[in-house]
Structures are given as structure tokens and as C-alpha cells.
Amino acid sequence: MNSILSVQQHMLGQMEQAKSLIHDPVIQPAAVFGQPAGAGIGVAFDQAMRAVDAQQQLASNAMAAVDSGQSDDLTGAMIESQKASVAFSALLQVRNKLTTAFDDVMRMPV
Numbered sequence: 001m002n003s004i005l006s007v008q009q010h011m012l013g014q015m016e017q018a019k020s021l022i023h024d025p026v027i028q029p030a031a032v033f034g035q036p037a038g039a040g041i042g043v044a045f046d047q048a049m050r051a052v053d054a055q056q057q058l059a060s061n062a063m064a065a066v067d068s069g070q071s072d073d074l075t076g077a078m079i080e081s082q083k084a085s086v087a088f089s090a091l092l093q094v095r096n097k098l099t100t101a102f103d104d105v106m107r108m109p110v
Contacts, residue, residue: 042099048094052087059084 059080065071 045094045098048091052084055080056084058072058079 028033059077062071062073062077062080068072071077
């Protein structure tokens with residue numbers, strides 16, 4: 001019962017925060033989602049890079065364990081390797097889209 005009350009209080013606090021943002025002349029959507037006001041695309045991209053790196057390290061450790069004979073889970077290691085590959089490919093696609101968007105903005109007439 002106590003957890004329900006704390007969840008309700010948390011939601012009420014978020015609603016109050018959203019209501020105060022409506023009356024504020026400057027809308028700051030990042031504050032609604034809990035990100036600090038100074039956090040931008042650089043911080044989000046850095047977190048994504050770190051997550052992809054962690055996935056690649058996990059896949060590398062699984063493959064090394066199979067290679068050294070410590071593990072016989074070849075299918076698990078291959079799945080982890082494919083997950084890391086897909087995550088890296090997705091990160092490259094996001095980077096390419098960001099680069100293209102930046103180039104488009106730079107080519108805009110003033």
C-alpha cells in the first residue's frame with residue numbers, strides 16, 4: 001500500500017512540474033523527461049557509444065571464453081556477436097544521419 005502511495009505522489013509531482021512548464025513562456029521539454037537542462041545530443045550520443053562498446057566487450061568476452069574452452073555456449077556467443085554487430089551498425093546509421101543533418105543546416109541560407 002505504501003508503494004502505491006509513493007507512486008501516486010511521484011506522479012502528482014510530475015504533473016505539477018508539467019503544469020508549471022505550461023505557464024512558463026520558455027518551454028523546455030528536456031526538463032519534463034528528467035534530463036538536465038544542459039544535456040544535449042552529445043550526451044545522448046556518448047551514452048549510446050558507451051552502450052555499444054559494452055555490448056561489444058560482452059560479445060568479445062563470450063567469444064574468448066568459447067575459444068579458450070571455458071564455455072561451450074557457441075550459439076550464445078554468436079548471438080551476442082550479432083547483437084553487437086547490429087548495435088554498431090545502428091550507431092553508425094545514427095551518426096551518418098546526424099552528420100547529414102548538420103551539413104544541411106550549414107548549407108541553409110542565412
